[in-house]
Amino acid sequence: MSGLVGSRLAMRAKLWRHPRQMVFAALWYVFLGGAAVAVIMPYLWMLSTSLKGTAELFTYPPTWIPRVWRFRNYLDAWNAAPFALYFFNSLFVALVVTLGQLVTCSLAAYAFARMEFKGKNVAFALYLSTTMISEQATLIPSYLLLKELNWLDTYMALTVPFLANAFGIFMLRQAFMTIPRELEDAATMDGCGRLRFLGQVILPLTKPVLASQALFAFMNNWNSYLWPLIVTTSKHLRTIQVGLRYFVGQEGGTQWGIFMAATVFVSLPVVLVYFLVQKSFVEGIAMTGVRG
Numbered sequence: 142m143s144g145l146v147g148s149r150l151a152m153r154a155k156l157w158r159h160p161r162q163m164v165f166a167a168l169w170y171v172f173l174g175g176a177a178v179a180v181i182m183p184y185l186w187m188l189s190t191s192l193k194g195t196a197e198l199f200t201y202p203p204t205w206i207p208r209v210w211r212f213r214n215y216l217d218a219w220n221a222a223p224f225a226l227y228f229f230n231s232l233f234v235a236l237v238v239t240l241g242q243l244v245t246c247s248l249a250a251y252a253f254a255r256m257e258f259k260g261k262n263v264a265f266a267l268y269l270s271t272t273m274i275s276e277q278a279t280l281i282p283s284y285l286l287l288k289e290l291n292w293l294d295t296y297m298a299l300t301v302p303f304l305a306n307a308f309g310i311f312m313l314r315q316a317f318m319t320i321p322r323e324l325e326d327a328a329t330m331d332g333c334g335r336l337r338f339l340g341q342v343i344l345p346l347t348k349p350v351l352a353s354q355a356l357f358a359f360m361n362n363w364n365s366y367l368w369p370l371i372v373t374t375s376k377h378l379r380t381i382q383v384g385l386r387y388f389v390g391q392e393g394g395t396q397w398g399i400f401m402a403a404t405v406f407v408s409l410p411v412v413l414v415y416f417l418v419q420k421s422f423v424e425g426i427a428m429t430g431v432r433g
Contacts, residue, residue: 184408191215191401198397211398218402226377227384231363232410234299234380239358241304243351249305250313251339255325265314272307280371287372298372299380303362309354316350317343352418360411381407 185205190198191214193207218224252258253265283302284293292298320343328338344351366382373379385403 187401187404187408190397191405193398195396195398214398214402215405218399218406221399222384222387222403223376224381224384224403224406227379227381228406230299230378231381234296234369235359235362237296237300238303238362239355241300242306242309242358243355245305246309246313246354247339247344247351249310250317251335251343253310254314254317255320255343256335268307269311272311276367280367284371292372294373294375294378296378299369299378302368303358306354306358309358312350312354313347316347320346356414356418359414363411 189205189207192210192212193204193214194209194211197204197208249268253261287293287298287302290297292301324342325338328342333341364382365380369378369380370383373383385400385407
């Protein structure tokens with residue numbers, strides 16, 4: 142009898158929880174939908190503005206759909222500045238830094254995760270603490286160092302200071318620590334060295350985390366503005382973000398339609414890279430846990 146009563150109570154509780162779960166799920170999806178709309182609205186407005194004429198930009202109330210579609214803004218933006226050169230510089234710097242970070246972060250993360258040496262935890266804590274130092278605080282010392290090396294206004298100044306990244310080492314270290322020790326012991330017994338084990342076993346098993354690190358590195362360097370502006374003076378070394386200044390403050394004021402068309406050009410590579418590694422990026426974030 143008591144078992145029957147208990148089962149009925151459990152069924153009632155389950156039926157009572159089900160509507161509450163549905164309401165909670167509906168509210169959660171409404172919140173996520175609102176957040177998604179809030180995030181995508183600036184991009185939609187950027188696209189809308191890039192297709193408008195100057196007169197329509199300042200009409201009130203503002204219009205989301207252009208009355209006259211001015212696709213010529215994109216052609217004018219491309220011809221107004223040497224975008225091909227800017228794209229090459231930004232793409233070259235971003236790719237070099239991304240590849241460099243993948244190499245250096247992988248080697249350092251393997252040492253911190255799989256090797257035992259004196260002071261390992263202290264060294265890792267000190268290295269990780271550098272992430273709390275803002276880029277602006279190290280701007281002047283880094284500039285003076287590059288000046289002594291005669292690297293100012295060169296590709297070396299745009300790439301070498303960013304070939305290592307503390308956050309990337311942290312991400313890869315956490316992923317490498319999830320690889321079972323037994324797998325490494327078996328590989329060692331078969332005559333596999335450390336570098337071979339890293340290249341043939343660990344890195345293939347942590348491809349999602351590597352993709353996440355590559356995405357972070359590419360985006361950070363593609364969107365970099367302050368550092369290229371300071372360390373370069375030649376027009377042939379100007380990156381895409383610095384090149385956007387060409388459209389601001391020119392004679393006659395800023396042409397916002399052309400400026401937004403140029404901004405669309407700048408944002409497209411990052412969007413394309415994200416969609417290419419989206420699945421791996423999500424898997425990489427899920428794999429990277431906080432483990433001691």
